[in-house]
Amino acid sequence: MDNDISIDLRDITKRFGEFAAVDHVSLAIRRGEFFSLLGPSGCGKTTLLRMIAGFELPSSGRLSINGVECTRVPPYRRPVNMVFQHYALFPHLNVAQNIAFGLRYRAVPANSWDDRVRAGLALVRLLGLEKRYPNELSGGQRQRVALARALVLEPRVLLLDEPLGALDQKLRKEMQVELKNLQRHLGITFVFVTHDQEEALTMSDRIAVMNAGRVEQVDTSAAVFERPATAFVAQFMGATNVFSGEVLNITQYSVNVRALDMDLSLPRSSGTPEPGQTVRFVMRPEKMHLTAVRPDAASGLIAMPVTIRQRIYQGINTIWNAKTVDGTGITIISQNSRPFDAAESGGESALAAFDPRHAVLLADAFGSDAGPAHSAAARQVLN
Amino acid sequence: MLPTWLVLGGLYLLPLLILAAVSLHQADDFGNAASVENWGQHIRSGEVAANYEKSVRPPFPPIHVRSFVLALVTTAACLLLGYPVAYYIALIAAPARKNLLLALVVIPFWTCFLVRIAAWRLILQDQGLLNTLLLKMHLITEPRQLLDTPLAVLIGLVYGELPYMILPLYASLEKLDRSLLEAAADLGARPAARFLRVTLPLTLPGIVAGSVLVFIPGLGQFIVSDILGGSHSMMIGNVVNDLFSGGKDKPLGAAIALELTIAVLTMLIAWAWYARRRGWEIGL
Numbered sequence: 001m002d003n004d005i006s007i008d009l010r011d012i013t014k015r016f017g018e019f020a021a022v023d024h025v026s027l028a029i030r031r032g033e034f035f036s037l038l039g040p041s042g043c044g045k046t047t048l049l050r051m052i053a054g055f056e057l058p059s060s061g062r063l064s065i066n067g068v069e070c071t072r073v074p075p076y077r078r079p080v081n082m083v084f085q086h087y088a089l090f091p092h093l094n095v096a097q098n099i100a101f102g103l104r105y106r107a108v109p110a111n112s113w114d115d116r117v118r119a120g121l122a123l124v125r126l127l128g129l130e131k132r133y134p135n136e137l138s139g140g141q142r143q144r145v146a147l148a149r150a151l152v153l154e155p156r157v158l159l160l161d162e163p164l165g166a167l168d169q170k171l172r173k174e175m176q177v178e179l180k181n182l183q184r185h186l187g188i189t190f191v192f193v194t195h196d197q198e199e200a201l202t203m204s205d206r207i208a209v210m211n212a213g214r215v216e217q218v219d220t221s222a223a224v225f226e227r228p229a230t231a232f233v234a235q236f237m238g239a240t241n242v243f244s245g246e247v248l249n250i251t252q253y254s255v256n257v258r259a260l261d262m263d264l265s266l267p268r269s270s271g272t273p274e275p276g277q278t279v280r281f282v283m284r285p286e287k288m289h290l291t292a293v294r295p296d297a298a299s300g301l302i303a304m305p306v307t308i309r310q311r312i313y314q315g316i317n318t319i320w321n322a323k324t325v326d327g328t329g330i331t332i333i334s335q336n337s338r339p340f341d342a343a344e345s346g347g348e349s350a351l352a353a354f355d356p357r358h359a360v361l362l363a364d365a366f367g368s369d370a371g372p373a374h375s376a377a378a379r380q381v382l383n
Numbered sequence: 384m385l386p387t388w389l390v391l392g393g394l395y396l397l398p399l400l401i402l403a404a405v406s407l408h409q410a411d412d413f414g415n416a417a418s419v420e421n422w423g424q425h426i427r428s429g430e431v432a433a434n435y436e437k438s439v440r441p442p443f444p445p446i447h448v449r450s451f452v453l454a455l456v457t458t459a460a461c462l463l464l465g466y467p468v469a470y471y472i473a474l475i476a477a478p479a480r481k482n483l484l485l486a487l488v489v490i491p492f493w494t495c496f497l498v499r500i501a502a503w504r505l506i507l508q509d510q511g512l513l514n515t516l517l518l519k520m521h522l523i524t525e526p527r528q529l530l531d532t533p534l535a536v537l538i539g540l541v542y543g544e545l546p547y548m549i550l551p552l553y554a555s556l557e558k559l560d561r562s563l564l565e566a567a568a569d570l571g572a573r574p575a576a577r578f579l580r581v582t583l584p585l586t587l588p589g590i591v592a593g594s595v596l597v598f599i600p601g602l603g604q605f606i607v608s609d610i611l612g613g614s615h616s617m618m619i620g621n622v623v624n625d626l627f628s629g630g631k632d633k634p635l636g637a638a639i640a641l642e643l644t645i646a647v648l649t650m651l652i653a654w655a656w657y658a659r660r661r662g663w664e665i666g667l
Contacts, residue, residue: 055565075568088566092584101580105571153570 003067006031006157006189007052012061014047021047022058023213029157029191031066034183036192036200039210040236045193046161048210052191053082053159066156076105081150082159086166087142089134089149095121096130099149106153120148123182140171147182157189164199176202197237201225209233227269228282230364239282241330242362247273255361257281260304260324264356271363281359285333288354290320295353303351306330322352399644406637407431414630434638443622443639450618453533453608454601457540458548461597462590464541465548469589472549473556485553488546500539500610507535507611531613539607544600548593555589556582588663595654599647619643 007029014022022044029035037045050056051063054075063071070078081102089098099117108116121127124144134142143163150158160179164172180203183190194200200207201221208218209232217229228234231242245259254265255273259281266281273279290308295301306322309329313336320332332352408416409430419425437443472484491499506512507529514526529535559582567577605620612618619639626636 053565053569055568075565076571076573080569082566082569084562084566086562088560088562090563090566090581101567102570102572105576149570 004031005029006033006066007191008062008064008067009048009052010062012048012051012058012063014044014051014056015059020213022051024061025210025213025215027208027215027218029189030206032187032189033205034180034190034192034203036194036204036207037210038194038197038200038207038236040195043210044213045195045210049082049159049161049191049193052157053080054078079155080157080159081153081155082161083143083146083150083163085161085163087134087146087163089142089145091134093133094130095126095132095134095137095145098134098145099152101149102153116152120152123151124148139167140175143167143175151186155188157191158183160190160192162193162195164194172199179203197225209236211236226284227360228362229269231280231282231362234282234360234362239284239360241283241285241288242280243283243328244278244280247275247277247279249275255279260302262302262304264302264359266356266359266361269361269363273361280362282362283330283354283359285319285331286317286335287358288330288332288352289334290322290332290350291353292350294351300357301353301355303353305349306352307349322350324352399641402637402641405634406434406641408634409433410632410634414626414633416634434635435642437635438639438642446617446619446622449533449616450602450620453537453540453618454598454604456537457544457601458594458598460537460541461545461548462594465545465552465593466590469549469552469556473553474559474561488549491546496543497606497610500543500607503535503539503542503611504530507538530611531616533612533616535611536608536616536618539611540601540604543604543607544597547596547600551592551596552586552589555586555592559585588658588661591654591658591663595651599650602647603643 005028007027009025009027009029012022012025013020025044025048037048039045047056051058052065054070054073057072061071062069065079090101093101096114096117099120100113103113103116104110117130118127121130124147126141126144126148129137129141129145134145137145143166146163164175164179167175176199179190179192183203192200192203201224204221206218206220207224209216209224211232217224217233219227219229224233225237228237228239234242243259245257245264248256248258248263250256250268250272253268255268257264257266257279290306291303294303304324306324308320308322310319310321312319312321315336317333317335320334322330322332324330330352405416407425408419411417425431468488472481472488476484504511508514509526509528509530511529513529514523517523518526529538563581563585564577567581572580602618603620604618605624608616608618608621609624612621623636623640623643626632626639
């Protein structure tokens with residue numbers, strides 16, 4: 001058993017009747033990392049977390065925590081603690097009693113409980129609220145109490161089930177940074193469930209993107225964002241511009257593709273397509289721009305004529321929805337780095353320019369690590 | 384609201400005031416309230432409170448105590464029997480079966496209480512169902528007398544009051560947030576500890592509500608003790624019933640009835656005060 005592995009999931013499946021909520025998932029979560037399970041609602045991320053906590057038993061597969069087999073160990077004997085989505089604070093106990101709840105089940109002498117509770121409150125900056133009851137606290141304060149209640153037990157792994165979901169936008173952003181700092185400070189493993197890609201990107205060392213009970217991609221935040229492995233991940237991360245083309249030939253560093261009526265040289269990704277095969281690649285909306293002038297060949301930029309359909313002003317950014325000549329819808333995001341000009345519409349037609357070196361070939365189109373059923377699901381999402 | 388006060392005043396307060404007035408009189412030869420010629424004399428001589436004095440003298444104290452103890456034991460028994468039932472319906476039974484199970488709790492109400500209690504005579508008599516069962520199981524060697532004992536009254540009371548315990552318990556267990564139990568398990572509490580530290584304290588409002596609903600009617604019961612209890616298991620209710628319908632001494636009956644009412648009212652007010660202090664929703 002690898003000593004660096006905190007949570008080891010081997011081929012975990014959870015069925016509810018015929019429905020597989022979690023479908024043959026294998027993951028190795030490293031010790032001390034901030035790991036996020038990211039996906040849309042119903043993708044199985046919460047079920048997976050509940051299996052790690054011990055609230056659900058896997059239908060098949062094995063689960064170990066810190067090298068100890070835990071597949072069928074009840075929750076009260078696992079070295080993990082959880083922060084619940086709606087906090088699950090005990091309404092009949094005050095803040096101090098809530099935080100002290102679990103101490104009697106650990107080898108913690110009763111005379112040090114008060115100190116531990118104070119330390120927990122100090123950690124989440126809530127000193128002075130010991131005697132308050134949960135219904136007298138704000139959402140953010142409840143969140144912190146739930147965090148302190150789990151952390152005073154000094155778990156090796158902290159599980160967090162969309163803990164920021166009930167907070168307003170501003171508080172959410174603050175808590176994201178605070179949670180990340182807390183995790184660094186404590187050095188324990190955080191497993192964080194969220195459906196918010198920005199939240200996952202902000203906090204995580206690594207992210208597992210889940211879809212329909214399966215893991216689509218596990219990688220660092222930047223890698224998941226910049227180099228999506230599947231169409232689903234690309235779409236979920238907001239890379240909405242997907243083009244397909246035919247492979248002409250393959251060199252050491254690039255795949256030459258005939259697409260958009262042009263010959264494009266795209267960087268290689270994992271897996272190797274064959275000449276003649278149809279592949280798909282994505283261009284992130286913020287990596288394209290609109291221009292009236294065709295860029296010169298030396299820049300390496302590619303430009304294609306598009307018709308502007310819609311312009312959405314968002315303050316920091318403007319989103320442009322456009323259509324290519326063959327009718328494919330594309331999205332371009334431009335930063336409003338210059339003074340805003342309401343009259344500037346960009347006109348009905350323009351050129352969409354991009355650098356093909358920024359394109360990402362989708363591995364699932366020609367099958368890499370992912371199985372065939374997997375690609376079918378991803379393709380469905382795309383259509 | 385005016386109509387509310389009209390109904391409460393006319394149907395509840397007015398009879399109570401009449402009862403209070405009657406209790407201050409002496410009984411005539413027919414057991415009715417005799418008219419008082421001189422109220423000044425009546426009050427000075429202490430005759431005005433004579434019925435209240437009588438009510439705490441023999442033979443009444445043992446009956447008061449028996450009623451109180453029977454109501455208390457009934458409440459405890461209903462709680463011990465009702466909690467597992469309510470727990471099962473609220474937290475364990477499949478959602479699709481909950482309504483059926485709740486209906487089974489309520490269905491006995493469709494039959495007249497008198498008839499159901501009379502049926503218990505058949506079950507409890509010497510050659511009845513219960514004795515036969517105990518004999519067949521070799522738990523006893525000869526039939527025991529169950530009918531016309533305080534035990535029979537207790538069985539009848541528990542039988543009659545049980546649904547009033549189960550329903551409020553069910554309501555509070557149903558409201559219990561299951562993620563709290565998961566949180567307790569996550570923090571290291573085993574099933575027994577979860578029950579004692581989370582489930583029990585959070586269903587306390589249901590426990591108190593059910594206990595009030597069982598204890599108060601139990602205290603005033605007279606049908607059960609009349610049919611199943613025989614002459615040695617009288618409760619306060621039987622005494623009042625006897626004094627009134629037997630035409631023996633209505634003023635004394637009024638005094639005892641009023642005492643019971645005040646005792647019950649005091650308990651209700653105490654409950655309401657406690658519940659309000661704890662922030663429970665009880666609709667009082």
